[in-house]
Amino acid sequence: MSFKLKDGLTWVGKIDWELRTFHGEEYSTHKGTSYNSYLIQDEKTVLLDTVWLPFAREFVENLEREIPLPKIDAIIITHGEIDHSGALPELMKRIPETPIYCTSNAVKSLKGQFHQEWNFKVVKTGDKLNIGSKEFIFVEAPMLHWPDTMFAYLTGDNILFSSDAFGQHYASALMYNDLVDQGELYQECTKYYANILTPLSKFVDKKIKEVVGLNLPVDMICSSHGVIWRDNPLQIVTQYAKWAQDYQENQVTIIYDTMWNGTRRMAEEIAQGIKLADDKVVVKLFNSAKSDKNDIISEVFKSRAILLGSPTVYKGVLSSVAGIMEEIKGLDFKNKKAAAFGAYGWSGEGVKVLSERLKDSGFIVVNDGLRGLWNPDEQAIDNCRKFGKEFITII
Known part of the structure; x- marks a missing residue:
């Protein structure tokens, strides 16, 4: 041709x-x-x-x-x-x-x-x-x-x-x-x-x-x-x-993986809290185990902040979340804020692990994150929404 x-x-x-x-x-x-x-x-x-x-x-x-x-x-x-x-x-x-x-x-x-x-x-x-x-x-x-x-x-x-x-x-x-x-x-x-x-x-x-x-x-x-x-x-x-100028739009991207849907529910309720506080911000959610990693990175590129979630797995996090963060770290994003969240049933170190990975990847981590014990009850759901509301006010 x-x-x-x-x-x-x-x-x-x-x-x-x-x-x-x-x-x-x-x-x-x-x-x-x-x-x-x-x-x-x-x-x-x-x-x-x-x-x-x-x-x-x-x-x-x-x-x-x-x-x-x-x-x-x-x-x-x-x-x-x-x-x-x-x-x-x-x-x-x-x-x-x-x-x-x-x-x-x-x-x-x-x-x-x-x-x-x-x-x-x-x-x-x-x-x-x-x-x-x-x-x-x-x-x-x-x-x-x-x-x-x-x-x-x-x-x-x-x-x-x-x-x-x-x-x-x-x-x-x-x-x-x-x-x-x-x-x-x-x-x-x-x-x-x-x-x-x-x-x-x-x-x-x-x-x-x-x-x-x-x-x-x-x-x-x-x-x-x-x-x-x-x-x-x-x-x-x-x-x-x-x-080339540390680009960002009025967007928050939530990246998570989940085991028994506790972390997924947290992600969705945090997103709801963000939208209740600011209905103009674009919020997008991605399960890192089910979504294309390059598509996720494209959304991170456009975002002014991200939220990263995983349940705790043997004092660590799920592999898909760790993998996408390895990709993101190499891209050296600038001037983007972040926080971590996740469900746990035993010891609950996952949120701390995620916060450290975010810091190592150049993100400005704005708080200590949010942990949820087991499957979220009504109080935990309310905490997630409050977390989302507070997050959007400080980014």
Whole structure:
């Protein structure tokens, strides 16, 4: 499959409708993804990025239908991760001397993965590649989201090829941002930023300011996954700038797991207390054993506070709660408040354990939490509602 974006620019990537997990099993892709590769034809012909390894042969065969492979004068790899570079070994068998333009860190990455001595051309910020009436300007973008990442700007057409930045895991035959469902699009963009880029926000902020400071006109943003931004393309750049500033909305997310429904009932009654005190705040509840972890993290990203609940299990907590907190800790959220709760029948250490995990994960823990003995009775239910009311007043 190929798709002409404009004269001299053709999308030659792969839409992966079936993908349901990415980065191994770490990232859920409910709506599939795309691996965006672009063929740019001027006096010289350039291929920008390839596709994931399982589609390598299909990619090369389809590319050859577009152009005789020896006519490709240069290859640009914006990022060495295998979903961008996976088809290189298959392609380079056919055109082994074709130069590959990438950062020095990308050379290390590509050699480390494929163990090949290809014709690498190392570029850095400000370097250019003239292709005739236009030229590529390279901008290093380390830690968006690998050390080897770079952007490539095409003059004349005013296109920013942004690698993983501004992308999303979203399969659509419609291709463009203005044609797809806007709610779905921004949901996937938020999920991508929350789960992958949150701990790198300071790099995002710095790079956005640098790119904006170049004062380059941008008519289109072509990222490596998902749709192409052609309608008001800088809207996603503006959104990234907001997300990079310790983003939060008027939302409280309650994450819990339960054994015999005591902790579940506590979660629901605490939520009720929050809503009684403030009917404008958004409250969302997730059982961490039954909900997708990346979806939960997306909601934590949007929240100004979270509540974490588990029954006590042998002086600890249930594994799904411990697991989601390990994920959350690595994302290094800032300026979010939190508290813990949970039912118990024996010794009741679970709430203290959760409070410590919240502190270790960078949350501002606002109280000592709430413990409930066995299955909540009417008094315990009242205590949960009071706890919710008090929590929303102090966050």
